[in-house]
Amino acid sequence: MKKQQATESEYLSQYDITKYPRPSVTADIVAFMIRSEENENYKMDSANKLSILLVKRGSHPFRDCWALPGGFLKPDETVEECAYREITDEANVTPVSLMPVGVFSEPGRDPRGWIISHAFASIISEESVRQVGGDDASDAQWFDISFDRQSDATSLLTLTYEQTELKATLYEEETRFGRTQFRIGDSGGLAFDHARIIATALTALREGARNYDTLFDFLPERFTLTALQRVQETIMNIQILPANFRRKVSEYVVETDEYTQGAGHRPAKLYRRK
Amino acid sequence: MKKQQATESEYLSQYDITKYPRPSVTADIVAFMIRSEENENYKMDSANKLSILLVKRGSHPFRDCWALPGGFLKPDETVEECAYREITDEANVTPVSLMPVGVFSEPGRDPRGWIISHAFASIISEESVRQVGGDDASDAQWFDISFDRQSDATSLLTLTYEQTELKATLYEEETRFGRTQFRIGDSGGLAFDHARIIATALTALREGARNYDTLFDFLPERFTLTALQRVQETIMNIQILPANFRRKVSEYVVETDEYTQGAGHRPAKLYRRK
DNA sequence: CAAATAGTGTCTCTAAGACAATATCAC
């Protein structure tokens, strides 16, 4: 017969947590990078494209489909550390930033069983990707991303890598508690519910770009104000007048005494983040 | 010998997810309510206090400590649905709102083993709590909450219910990726890492109060602008000039043709959320 | 009338958007 009043250590020594049903837990990462395109004219600025990293699945389920990098949580790490480990291991890139964007736990979202995913938005600088070098035969590729509202509540997500084009349709809807979330209309060939995760992450990235929070991580430590402006314009898909951008951003940066050189026009002062 | 190329359904039929280690997953809820205090003078407005719901733990670990309501995720629900189920079952209150505020997965945060918690902030209207009636002998009680920055990066969290006072100390720190989070200095007697979860949830609530998002859920469907103003002042711990508040909030509300009556002063028009 | 809240008008200051004008480099 058991004692009426077990001590805490006695209680814990008899406690078997594996008696209860448990889900598997993953972290999936939407890794963003801004790619500079080739410039036709030596003195013109390069155009920028926002892109995300996708990996081609080598095994079931969704074999040969494109999916977000990610993997299972291990017992000695936080979900954030898991995300960091997965993005560095699987994609061989080092994120400058890692931001949680949501938990996806709908029953049935993964055909393998009860698996809940923790989604992170990650920012990768173009510099670091160039150093690693892009293995063209690799199963990990950067897809240019575009995401625009079509009508009232439906949005079109387009991911492009060379000849490959994935087009997903998403519907915006309100949860019972007033928050808006995306529902997948057409997954566009993306694995699992990853179209939805990507839409959520991009929405969070855009929100963070409004207050300059997520801008700096795309650039090297020293940058021109015009480069910073292009980052905000690329992410938010807007155009800003240079004079106004400079005035607003001035409180977030400090100038250095260095300048760009070699462009076919007036050199620009380099700035650091404040 | 296995076939080289299994089909997806063959693959899934052989897949055993329970071979891999899995954590237990919980949802914990920080349920907020604004309590009107007694008014000394018949014609004076009542003072408001922000409060949260805590339950006294009846079993190990942290037996007899106060803790957040919450419980384990079941296979047929999302973490949000789990939070809703736990707050309605355990506390017998119906939340008007449910907002995710973070995932807590530090190894060792729960002495029972590998357990990760999904934290939600929930808003409860005073009306609904009054209808249920407060059982004084119950193990669930509303604690008045105060949370203020002491110095640079340390904040003091105080929870008060009649003679019981829990005082926790929290340090603000930056994660490796630039986001700020709280670290517990003194748990103040709260179970697990719940002091930290409460601080995170209150910070999220305050952020949501800035743009009037989380204000309306504290009030009945029809309310006076002054009542709405008091809600924002109570949550954010600030004072606002009535003229300015009314101007800003006017775009979020629509007036009805009803008025308050019986107070010792000019009646106020009732409004609805737009 | 006194006390208290409800509600309006307006002055000032600041921030944001638009736009014009000047500066400087590579070729």
Add this chain to the structure above:
DNA sequence: GTGATATTGTCTTAGAGACACTATTTG
């Protein structure tokens, strides 16, 4: 000089904060 970007100045408009004033009710 030409063509491109870099950088500054300023006009206008919208919004936020401060504050004075009027309105309405109950006892």
